[in-house]
Amino acid sequence: MTIPSWKSIVHRKRADQLKAIPSSWRLSATVLTPPLPDTLETIRTCGILSAQELEWTETNDVAKLLALLASREVSSVQLTTAFCKRAAIAQQMTKCLTEIFFDRALERAKLLDQMLERDGVVTGPLHGLPVSIKDRFDLQGVDSTVGWVGLIGKPAQRSSSIARLLESMGAVLYVKTNIPQSLMMSDSYNHVFGQSINAFNHELISGGSSGGEGALIGARGSILGIGTDIGGSIRIPANLQGLYSICPTTGRVPWDCSFMHQHYLVPPVAGPMARSLSTIECFMRALLDSNPWDVDPGCIPIPWRKELAALPSRKLRVGVVFDDGVVKPQPPISRALREVAAKLKADGHEVLEWNTSLHETTTKLWTKAILADGGTHCKHLCDIVDEPLIEGMVVGTAADQLTLLEREKLEEEKWALQERFLKQWKDSGIDALLMPVTPWVGYRPKTWVKSTQWLGYTAPWNLLNYAAVTVPVTSVDPALDEPDEDWLAHMPRNQSDAFNHAQYDIELVKNMPVCVQIVGGRFGEEKAVAVAKVLDELLHL
Secondary structure (H helix, E strand, O other), X not given: OOOOHHHHHHHHHHHHHHHOOOHHHOOOOOOOOOOOOOHHHHHHHOOOOOHHHHHHHHOOOHHHHHHHHHOOOOOHHHHHHHHHHHHHHHHHHHOOEEEEOHHHHHHHHHHHHHHHHHHOXXXXXXXXXXXXXXXXXXXXXXXXXXXXXXXXXXXXXXXXXXXXXXXXXXXXXXEEEOOOOOOOOOOOEEOOXXXXXXXXXXXXXXXXXXXXXXXXXXXXXXXXXXXXXXXXXXXXXXXXXXXXXXXXXXXXXXXXXXXXOOOOOOOOEEEEEEOOHHHHHHHHHHHHHOOHHHOOOOOOOOOXXXXXXOOOOOOOEEEEOOOOOOOOOOHHHHHHHHHHHHHHHHOOOEEEEOOOOOHHHHHHHHHHHHOOOOXXXXXXXXXXOOOOOOOOOOOOOHHHOOOHHHHHHHHHHHHXXXXXXXXXHHHHOOOEEEEEOOOOOOOOOOOHHHOOOOOOOOHHHHHHOOEEEEEEEEEOOOOOOOOOHHHHOOOOOOHHHHHHHHHOOHHHHOOOEEEEEEEEEOOOHHHHHHHHHHHHHHHOO
């Protein structure tokens, strides 16, 4: 049997990736023999990190690390080494990384330490802080394969604007994180780097398309990471690893990459992922205080409006979606929403059920827009080395390809829908909308490819260009989340609903985190953060 030539390219790439991890940071073959042990427990007990390094990397609030760096209580070299070690172990356990450039990061950390010692002032608001970025972003001199074999060995000639801004803010970039082959899947699997798995359960996926980022932050191999989102790609991995995140309105966070030649009918956005809301807000404030619109022409000059992001002094009016009428959320998600809504009401906030009649139409229009190129871009990338397209991608076929006139018609439909939705939002008088991130808690690897997925809880906000935040609120409890009569009697409404219903296995997903999504509206990042602060306070997070 002849082995496809692209596989030998993959073998060399994976070998190079392993070489980038120092031998003293590698786990034994015994540890890595399935079934794998718990990732966090392995990191904490393997002896690769010192007690001090464990303490630094277990920190959730980035402000604490930035204060240590600014006061020179810890050097950037020390902190970067700690996060490099932890990322290396997380990679071996979860396959969360793509490009590893620890030596480059440590050289930059050393330079930042020298500058602080010499000048007595920090180099930007993120001085010396290790920050991870999704493989989607370019970093000069480093591959941006985005999971495509044909892009191996073609390092970026120029860094993306977000990478340049992060470095100008003093950040230390040290890894890029795993994604699905086309970025259009809620799993992170590709032929180059393989399957990324969940930080808390090796039987479950880390999500996609920012799934490597989610797994790395969940394993505490990064305190702050930057993902991208076009239909849920930040929010879904954040949900599966119990993280805070922001999917912003277009123009709030710099976004560019080597695929800018694509014409997006739904523009992708970049946003932060972290283990605390304070870290998310710290990043947004620092980024927007750095005038990114002077670097990225796509950025809109709106600074972080801290007064809008403050804990509200008045009671809120919050819309809630328990069920969008298309796919019924699994029991832990329904419980999470009921509990949060009840706590809001008990605290005096007004909670009303949101009319979801436009959601299915919005999701279908999003799908039409996403598939509009008929898969031509993916076909081009497959053809470079005769690499097969992975099954299950949200990628168009020839039947989906739209002509120029059809694209113009779609833009008209999108505008009309945005107007209708804006009217509903304004007429309702809500401060924000509370809803699930996904209708499911977790999937086994490769489950996505055989499913009929419903992205109706995340994708509409990309088409409408509304900001959304994820907030962890609970975890799956076998005592509380056994299928009840309502779940058992549910008659599937469609193929996606039937699949979602059949997938629920409480033994598989027990103890897994559950997030809710707070939609803040167009340019509503600060408002969504303010509502998230209310939830954190009510839930004592």
